[in-house]
Amino acid sequence: MDKKTRAAEKSTALETLREADVALRLPAMAPPVAYPIETLVPQARQQTPAVGQRATRPDGRLHGLGQTKYIDDLAFPGMLYAKIKRAGIASARIRSIDTSAAEAMPGVMAVLVGREIPVNSFGPSLQDQPLLADDRVFHAGDGVAAVAAVTEQIAIEALDKIKVDYEPLPAVFDPLEAMKDDAPKVHAPNGNIYATKVIKKGDVEKGFAESDHIFEGQFRTQMVEHVPLEPHAAIADWDPNGRVTIHSSLGRITLGRADIARTLKLPINRIRVVATIVGGNFGGKNEITQEPILALLSKKTGRPVKGVFTRDEEFTSSTTRHPIIMDYKTGVAKNGKILARKVRLVLDGGAYCSWSETTLGKACILSAGPYNIDNLYAEALVVYTNKTMTGAMRGFGAPQVCFAYESHMDDIAAALNIDPLDIRLLNAFDEGSASPTGQVLHSVVVKDSLLKAAERFGWKEAQS
């Protein structure tokens, strides 16, 4: 074969390869979508006065057209993909972490471990949570190392090459067990009960003594996840001026920026946090998660770094709702009037404080229900366990205590043969009622809501 033919064959072969390569690749850019550029503005958005209008959302059109850009839809030139290795063991001491095999992999640009983080702790009230566990693992979802690679697949493969040597330590999973003196301490030397709240009003023992009936009940709730459609996602870009821009699914950027500044030991004005439209929050995106890790990986590599939690990580490594064990004791008069109530709440805080103090406070304040109760004693405490941390979730303890006080209310109504609607109307707050904390309440419409719902449902009609 002469030289010319060989060259031609080679070029054909190369071309075939190139075509195959192109065919195999996913398109780098979404195909163009045709949609009308001229928007029809619905009337409700154009009318005055604006308040009270059923105005549509400008983002609704983008959602409908699939044009909303979430974090995972954003890409920057040279961007890397980060993945976090999770401990998978609930309580352990980390003897050593060997990242050498991962670092040697082609395509892996950087690996980060906890000790490289300037201030490796965060939390909205207690800073008890490491960004990456560097000495102790407190729950199975803890991150122990992070990898930035040119593709997500390489980053995932690199995680398997990181070898962590654990020394298993005693763990405690049940909040009532964790309260015992001999229970393993999650954050030794501190005890497992890390916050308490008490609300006292009137004289609860006197109220019980004056009551015709005493009712008691224990109620329990489970741990649940927020399950937003969009998982936690962020992209960090550390620029040559030493300024870091973070696109994040964070729901509270101002406070998030301060937390990031603290962990990175950076002045606040060198951090920019940009949030896009968030694909669901429900309380789960109220604190930083991987943002400082991505920032440091970006600093190490000089490239933008993206991190998106898997659904598994959403469950195991982001906050969840507090399971609560709720003990209620209520003294009532013959007519159903509540005279005294005692409440005890034990919240399972999981491995870290997160928003537990807020949840504890709100649950305790709200635990008596929207009712006039002159004699009240409510106490709440939250304990560490070696489980996924519990934090802010739609209602901050209110759905749990509402389940308890309203179940309890129906039990009282049934025992006294009073209609559930009537017993609520008898006890509910009025305008000017004093709350359990002694606050004089205004714009109180709990009775209106009871009557309105009952009327709409046909409550009285259905009774006969």
Added chain:
Amino acid sequence: MKRRGRGIACMWYPIGFTVSANPSAAVVKVNEDGTATLLTGTVETGQGSLTVLGQIAAEALGIATDDVHVVSADTDATPMDTGAIASRTTYVTGNAVKLAAEKAKAILFEVAAPMLGVKPDQLEAKDRQIQVKGYPQRNLPIGTVANHAQVVMGQPAIGSASYNPPTVGMDPETGQGKPFSTYVYATQIAEVDVDDETGEVNVIRIVAAHDCGTAINPMLVEGQVQGGISMGIGFALQEEILFDTNGRQINPNLTNYIMPTSLDMPEIDVDIVDSYDPTGPFGAKGVGEPTSVPTAAAILNAIHNAVGVRITSLPATSEKVLTAIQAKRTQETKRIPA
């Protein structure tokens, strides 16, 4: 056999943080043509808060919702905000937006007063006009005034403000204090079918009457209530993170962690209770979190009403309900005198 039951639950819920400061700031800029731009540091997390904040700014300036463009969530460009948490956006950020818009409006009134031959306090902003109170025939389009303010008077109509709900710290011994500025109230009534042979619970209908103060946008309030109820149904009947004995989750995926889908949704009737809070923007309070608070309680009370068993731990799975029904039957059989 399917047995029908109904259950009621009411609740109260506070707006904003417990005692702690949770301020929001806002900037409102009126453009030369009378449209406006609102800068806010809060984040749209799907609830429609930016639309509501735009409506509040528009109301304060006497213009329409579509006249206000909302820029949000960039720490370099937008002012401080505590964020989308604690059902606080409409109330706290809304108050800041209203105050900021009123400051911008004050500049417009100052500029318009000599143009209309009256004092600034005689003016009002309504229907995209700056007009004299009680004599609306004397008016100027808001765009004319805004343009005059910027181009002729050199005084662009820009206002910024912040708001923090007033609270009083709680006594550490007794918990007495004013932890929140305001509260909302709600009632939900659930109707369920319980199959007493399988324990399966089917939610047929939920009637929800919610207080949010003034409904700035009734459609978005309804959306929040419907979404909250779907979360409440999952909490009541299906969702639960399970752990093995070593503290590892065993169902961290959507195959084994069961949550409601659109097929599980009951018929929902939403009522907005008439209410006005003088401390909120145009009387508004909030609605986000409370919508999922009473749902589980109402459903569990409906189960009790249907089959006479009290489930005291959530979720009320079919297994749990059936076990309780069987236990009740056994107990009743024992009671029959020999």
